[in-house]
């Protein structure tokens with residue numbers, strides 16, 4: 193996908209990586225629509241992207257997540273790519289992570305991204321990209337992250353299956369499995385304390401990686417078509 197003039201929706205543009213991605217895409221000439229939960233961050237990122245159209249997105253409102261797609265199509269006059277950057281971490285041994293937290297992790301990390309991308313299947317044409325950020329936890333399944341890793345693995349498996357369904361006719365379906373990024377994400381976990389992690393990638397490096405994946409239709413992510 194050529195980023196210049198591409199019409200791109202970034203759900204989770206209120207987060208550190210999503211905001212940096214939206215701003216980079218805008219700087220490269222893409223036309224951006226942003227969606228996110230925190231109203232102040234949403235206003236800030238919309239302003240930084242040339243007063244981009246902006247919409248509230250709450251992971252617990254799956255219909256609202258899906259409706260972000262026709263909204264973005266209307267605002268941008270079509271849609272060439274969707275890059276879901278919504279996510280939340282959770283830490284702790286499985287017996288200490290209650291079912292309420294498990295439901296939260298699955299909703300934010302799997303059900304909400306799937307609701308957005310399912311709706312986007314009918315809107316983004318061949319040549320476009322449907323992408324979500326998962327993480328290396330999908331492959332590593334580290335101790336102390338069972339429910340977080342399982343929620344990201346659920347999203348990753350959904351992406352793999354849809355990629356197979358759409359390999360001849362649809363947009364590229366891309367799973368971007370980032371390793372640890374110094375965005376403060378682990379410190380915003382919904383439960384538990386993060387393990388001591390080696391220094392991660394910078395946010396700029398993470399954005400480079402996502403852009404590679406978008407422009408190569410997934411080859412840069414290692415989990416493309």
Ligand SMILES: NC(=O)c1ccc[n+]([C@@H]2O[C@H](COP(=O)([O-])OP(=O)(O)OC[C@H]3O[C@@H](n4cnc5c(N)ncnc54)[C@H](OP(=O)(O)O)[C@@H]3O)[C@@H](O)[C@H]2O)c1
Nearest residue numbers: 204206207208209229230251278279327370372373375377
């Ligand atoms: N940073 C890392 O080490 C790392 C590594 C691998 C993968 N990832 C993935 O990268 C993505 C971006 O992470 P980040 O580092 O930029 O973290 P972040 O700054 O905490 O961003 C998280 C994003 O998810 C949104 N979100 C969380 N809970 C939500 C809810 N209930 N409803 C709607 N939106 C919700 C946040 O919205 P608000 O800010 O508006 O509340 C924010 O836009 C996530 O999917 C994360 O899993 C991160």
